[in-house]
Structure formats: C-alpha cells, structure tokens
Amino acid sequence: MQDKKNGCDGCGDGLGLTRRTFLKHLTTVSAVVASGAVIGLILPEGAAGAVDSTYDWTRHRWVYLIDTRACIGCGSCARACRAENDVPEGNYRTWIERYRMNAEGEAHVDSPQGGEFGFERIKAGGDVRKAFFVPKLCNHCAATPCTQVCPVGASYTTRDGVVLVDKEHCIGCGYCVQACPYGSRFINEETHTADKCTWCYHRLTNGRKTACVDICPVGARIIGDRENPDDPINEIIATQRIHVLQPELLTKPQCYYSGLDMEVR
Amino acid sequence: MRQDSPLWHAKHVVRAFLLLIIAVIALVLLRSLLVPDSWGQFGWYRGDNIAEQRAKEQRHGGNISCLECHDQEYETIAGAGHANVKCEGCHAPVALHAVDGEWVKEMPVRREAELCLNCHQWLDARPRAFPQVRPREHVEEQGGEFGPAVCFDCHDPHAPL
Structure with missing residues (x-):
C-alpha cells in the first residue's frame, strides 16, 4: 500500500490538486472572469448597419404565398437565396420540387440540387398526366415544433411572425432539424449551428421583400403583411382557394399555397 | 467561544449555512456571467439577436439599383418581354458588383x-x-x-x- 495523502486515494491525481488549491484556483479564475465581464460592459457595442429605426414589429405580421401554377422551376429563387444569405453548398434554405403524376396517379418527385440550376428533361416513367413545380422554404409556423424543442432558447419566433435562429447562442445539437416536419432546417457546416430561411429578416424589416420574392420572374412567390389592410396578399388570402403543407400536423404554417395538389407533402 | 455554549455544538450547522450562502453567491455570479445581458428582453431568447439579424448586409438591390450606371439597359428591359426578369437574376447580386456607388467587381455576363x-x-x-x-x-x-x-x-x- 502506498501512503495516502489527505487520507484519500486518487484525490487530485493527474493535476496534482488538493481541494484547498482547487478552491484557490477557482477564486482566481472567477475574479478574472468577473473583471472581464466588467470590461465587456464598459466597452461600446459594435456599430449597427443601415437599419430602419422606425420599424415596429408589433405592427406587422408577415405571411408568404406561393402560386404553384405560376412557378416555372427556373431556380432563380434558390440561387438568389444562396447569394443573399451565404447558404453553404449542398444546403438549401429554399428549394424547388418537381411533381409528375402518371395516369395511375403514381407520383415521380425530383429536386436535383434543390432545383437551383433548373430542371432537365428526363423521363418520369409512364405517361405524365399532371405535372407542376412546388417551391419550398421554412413555413414559419405559428405553432412551430422547432422552437419548442430548442434546449437553449436559440430559436424563437419574432413578434412579426418570423422564426429565427440565434447562431451565437445555438449549440448545434440538431433537435430542431429533426423536429421540423418540412425539412426546412439544416446544420450549417461552417458555423456548426442550425440554419434556416429567415424570410430575409434583414430585408423585410428594412423596407424590402425577401431575395426570393424579389428575384422571381413570374411572381410565383409573394410576401405580405397581414396587419396592413392595403397589402394585396390579404385580398388573395380572402378571396382565393389556398392551402398549407401538412395541415394535419397543426403547426399552423404561415406559408400559403395556391394550386397545391394533395400529393404534395 | 466557550465549549459549553450551545453555538459550539451547532458548529456543523453554521458551516453548512456558510457553504449554502457561498453556493448561492456562486450561482448568482455565474448566472450573471453566463446569461446574456439581453436575455428575456422579448422572450426566452437573446433580445440582441433581433438587431443582429436586421443589420445583416442586403445584397440584392433590385433593378432600380442598376439604373444609375446602366440606364439604357434599365429602359430596354422595362419596355420589353423580360420586364419581369430581374437584372440580378441573370447576372449577380448588385452588392458583388458595386456598393454605395463604388465599383467592387466585374458583373458576370x-x-x-x-x-x-x-x-x-x-x-x-x-x-x-x-x-x-x-x-x-x-x-x-x-x-x-x-x-x-x-x-x-x-x-x-x-x-x-
């Protein structure tokens, strides 16, 4: 038997720490951290960009509308989104799916590279009787499961109805990626955090529309404000037949679709 | 302290109480260090993130952002079959080409x-x-x-x- 220091076998082994020295070190470390925090409070915050200071998020509620009958599947939206938001290769904040149904009602669905570079003329198998494109993005659900599962409060819904991820706070656990029934989230390999469509929050709250809406050459994508009675989106929602993806999940998607087929999930 | 004082026998209680106070102080201190300043400002998230999200660079400026230098092309597009096609759709976001009127990089054609x-x-x-x-x-x-x-x-x- 070796002699036992402090009457405890293995205590402080490796670092050679006794309880007393450990507590001493802890005090030093806390003091250093505390002084760091004080310095952090004194230093001024970083300069903000050109932000519209008059924007009041309690007076807006954004909703999105996609007309699948207008979409031509050119992929402009997906390319604009990547350029606007630095979306890494292989990930998509928005993408386009092509649906083709034959006479038997069997669906052939494809989305090569998210439809970012358009679609090629390839056989769907069988006689195509019905075919269309469906652009997809985060549905910014009013009852979203993704923010509920976040263990650290890094994902949240803004008062104007946009679901966002705080990448400074996100720990990259991926719970939200699994919680989203629409596959709208991914882990960004560059930041190692959850990433998703923000409805271009930096544009929307500063007087612009999202990059995908602005770039669409056929007006298949619209974003509008439910709180503004003059916004044309309210007339469309009030008078036309609209639908959401997977309403049975009760997530209350805020992306509406017109001309949606029941085959689309 | 005299050995027959009741407090002498309560020494273990006093120690436990002191430890509890230290633990509470440590918790409060750690919380103030670890929880971001703006936490809970609007909800169970970091309030400062709203401003951070809004301050991100806007890269697409729309056709109007091309007008100042390319007025001829602007007019041509506006009056023809591609009136709804955006300059940036075929070329690239304006921010990659010019920022605040300053030339940055050749626009892809x-x-x-x-x-x-x-x-x-x-x-x-x-x-x-x-x-x-x-x-x-x-x-x-x-x-x-x-x-x-x-x-x-x-x-x-x-x-x-």
Missing part, C-alpha cells in the same frame, strides 16, 4: 444557352402558357445549328423576340 434554358427549356411541369422551346428542334427549324451560345444569334436577352 453569361452568354450561354444554358442560362436561357433555365426558364425556356420545354418541360412538362412548366405552365403551358409560359414560352418554352425544345432547343435543338427550335434552332433547326430556324435553319441554324445548335451551339452553347446559339440563342444570342437571334435573341437579345434584354429585349427578347
């Missing part, structure tokens, strides 16, 4: 049939009313020979047809 076919290749999923071509047949009908930039022999992308 893709004189490729592939660019046109992104929208105009005949596809069964496209709306029937949208102008589409079967490129090889279309070029051969016109007596030409299909090549990677053949579209531009007849069509001006700023004012097609």
Whole structure:
C-alpha cells in the first residue's frame, strides 16, 4: 500500500490538486472572469448597419404565398437565396420540387440540387398526366415544433411572425432539424449551428421583400403583411382557394399555397 | 467561544449555512456571467439577436439599383418581354458588383444557352402558357445549328423576340 495523502486515494491525481488549491484556483479564475465581464460592459457595442429605426414589429405580421401554377422551376429563387444569405453548398434554405403524376396517379418527385440550376428533361416513367413545380422554404409556423424543442432558447419566433435562429447562442445539437416536419432546417457546416430561411429578416424589416420574392420572374412567390389592410396578399388570402403543407400536423404554417395538389407533402 | 455554549455544538450547522450562502453567491455570479445581458428582453431568447439579424448586409438591390450606371439597359428591359426578369437574376447580386456607388467587381455576363434554358427549356411541369422551346428542334427549324451560345444569334436577352 502506498501512503495516502489527505487520507484519500486518487484525490487530485493527474493535476496534482488538493481541494484547498482547487478552491484557490477557482477564486482566481472567477475574479478574472468577473473583471472581464466588467470590461465587456464598459466597452461600446459594435456599430449597427443601415437599419430602419422606425420599424415596429408589433405592427406587422408577415405571411408568404406561393402560386404553384405560376412557378416555372427556373431556380432563380434558390440561387438568389444562396447569394443573399451565404447558404453553404449542398444546403438549401429554399428549394424547388418537381411533381409528375402518371395516369395511375403514381407520383415521380425530383429536386436535383434543390432545383437551383433548373430542371432537365428526363423521363418520369409512364405517361405524365399532371405535372407542376412546388417551391419550398421554412413555413414559419405559428405553432412551430422547432422552437419548442430548442434546449437553449436559440430559436424563437419574432413578434412579426418570423422564426429565427440565434447562431451565437445555438449549440448545434440538431433537435430542431429533426423536429421540423418540412425539412426546412439544416446544420450549417461552417458555423456548426442550425440554419434556416429567415424570410430575409434583414430585408423585410428594412423596407424590402425577401431575395426570393424579389428575384422571381413570374411572381410565383409573394410576401405580405397581414396587419396592413392595403397589402394585396390579404385580398388573395380572402378571396382565393389556398392551402398549407401538412395541415394535419397543426403547426399552423404561415406559408400559403395556391394550386397545391394533395400529393404534395 | 466557550465549549459549553450551545453555538459550539451547532458548529456543523453554521458551516453548512456558510457553504449554502457561498453556493448561492456562486450561482448568482455565474448566472450573471453566463446569461446574456439581453436575455428575456422579448422572450426566452437573446433580445440582441433581433438587431443582429436586421443589420445583416442586403445584397440584392433590385433593378432600380442598376439604373444609375446602366440606364439604357434599365429602359430596354422595362419596355420589353423580360420586364419581369430581374437584372440580378441573370447576372449577380448588385452588392458583388458595386456598393454605395463604388465599383467592387466585374458583373458576370453569361452568354450561354444554358442560362436561357433555365426558364425556356420545354418541360412538362412548366405552365403551358409560359414560352418554352425544345432547343435543338427550335434552332433547326430556324435553319441554324445548335451551339452553347446559339440563342444570342437571334435573341437579345434584354429585349427578347
């Protein structure tokens, strides 16, 4: 038997720490951290960009509308989104799916590279009787499961109805990626955090529309404000037949679709 | 302290109480260090993130952002079949080319049939009313020979047809 220091076998082994020295070190470390925090409070915050200071998020509620009958599947939206938001290769904040149904009602669905570079003329198998494109993005659900599962409060819904991820706070656990029934989230390999469509929050709250809406050459994508009675989106929602993806999940998607087929999930 | 004082026998209680106080102070201190300042400002998240999200750079400026230097192209597009097609859709976001009127980088000009076919290749999923071509047949009908930039022999992308 070796002699036992402090009457405890293995205590402080490796670092050679006794309880007393450990507590001493802890005090030093806390003091250093505390002084760091004080310095952090004194230093001024970083300069903000050109932000519209008059924007009041309690007076807006954004909703999105996609007309699948207008979409031509050119992929402009997906390319604009990547350029606007630095979306890494292989990930998509928005993408386009092509649906083709034959006479038997069997669906052939494809989305090569998210439809970012358009679609090629390839056989769907069988006689195509019905075919269309469906652009997809985060549905910014009013009852979203993704923010509920976040263990650290890094994902949240803004008062104007946009679901966002705080990448400074996100720990990259991926719970939200699994919680989203629409596959709208991914882990960004560059930041190692959850990433998703923000409805271009930096544009929307500063007087612009999202990059995908602005770039669409056929007006298949619209974003509008439910709180503004003059916004044309309210007339469309009030008078036309609209639908959401997977309403049975009760997530209350805020992306509406017109001309949606029941085959689309 | 005298050994017959009741507090002498309560020493273990005093120690436990002191430890509890230290633990509470440590918790409060750690919490104040670890929880971000703006936490809970609007909800169970970091309130400062709203401003951070809003301050991100806007890269697409729309056709109007091209007007100052490219007024001729701006007018041409606005008055022709591609009036709804955005400059940045075929070229690139304006921020990659010019910021605050300062030239940054050459704007890409893709004189490729592939660019046109992104929208105009005949596809069964496209709306029937949208102008589409079967490129090889279309070029051969016109007596030409299909090549990677053949579209531009007849069509001006700023004012097609």
